[in-house]
């Protein structure tokens with residue numbers, strides 16, 4: 001019963017200023033009013049819950065879009081975009097394909113689910129599948145029944161085991177450049193609407209800018225690591241016996257760091273200090289560094305300067321501060337008999353203790369001019385003799401666990417590292 005009806009009846013009842021209905025009718029009327037009040041309360045409660053849902057929904061999307069905008073990590077950006085898109089459109093799943101301008105194809109950078117890895121291998125040419133169509137047309141598309149759309153390629157569903165019923169695909173565009181295509185799949189409440197398309201389009205350019213920013217950051221990061229590796233390989237290649245040494249020490253150190261239960265940020269710090277740990281050898285003359293016979297005390301004194309030289313090369317670079325400990329102290333020993341400073345026990349930072357074991361293990365398991373590489377078991381026994389006087393027992397235990405799990409692969413079991421100077425040997429023949 002509507003309120004206007006209630007008012008009409010009230011007027012009828014009270015017509016002429018006196019009651020024209022029986023007490024029975026009045027009771028029914030009151031009962032009707034009470035039922036209506038209950039109905040209205042229920043409607044109000046539903047409306048309130050819907051409004052709360054909407055607010056929560058908007059807060060979630062806003063928070064995800066803030067993450068998208070703030071992050072420089074491509075994986076985080078893409079995952080946040082996909083979550084926001086799914087929440088916005090009430091979709092079961094989503095996929096995000098990035099555009100590769102070199103091959104003019106779309107590819108999956110992030111793929112979720114059990115078979116995500118196999119989906120990552122799939123590349124779609126321009127015009128191939130619905131995503132390829134959107135790349136070519138540059139316009140969003142809503143498909144109500146995917147099975148009836150001839151543009152749909154079944155490759156992705158087949159690889160992922162996911163059955164797509166309906167979808168929206170929108171281009172992620174900055175001006176005229178398409179960075180990728182975002183798809184939301186299978187609307188939970190039936191079919192997608194034009195309103196869903198509009199909502200996705202509203203976030204698409206923000207997503208494209210975030211992707212562009214993250215890709216530029218990634219390219220800079222890649223360039224940085226490639227330059228560090230080039231510098232280190234130039235250094236290691238001076239001596240055929242130490243070729244690949246810094247990369248191996250880095251791998252071993254990261255395996256130990258993981259076994260110690262440290263986090264990814266710690267692993268990243270160890271990665272750079274591991275790669276740079278012997279950078280100071282650049283200051284040791286060839287006559288000493290490459291000498292095949294026994295070193296004199298004076299020559300060994302020069303070798304012992306390399307951690308300090310490395311530290312002095314890197315210390316003026318403000319951003320290098322977290323990596324200096326591994327470089328400067330990797331030859332220190334708990335007993336104090338190490339170098340360059342003769343630090344003792346807790347004075348030696350953990351990063352340096354980790355790199356120290358990795359460094360000794362690689363030295364023992366690699367060929368030297370005066371001896372063949374020792375086998376790993378013999379090398380481990382030699383290191384064990386220095387625990388706990390010189391070598392940290394916890395770090396050694398973590399090293400052993402990593403070794404037993406097969407995460408430490410010594411030089412002999414690795415592919416040979418080619419020398420960048422081989423071309424000179426060829427031309428001198």
Ligand SMILES: [Fe+2]
Pocket residue numbers: 277278306330331359
């Ligand atoms: Fe060293």
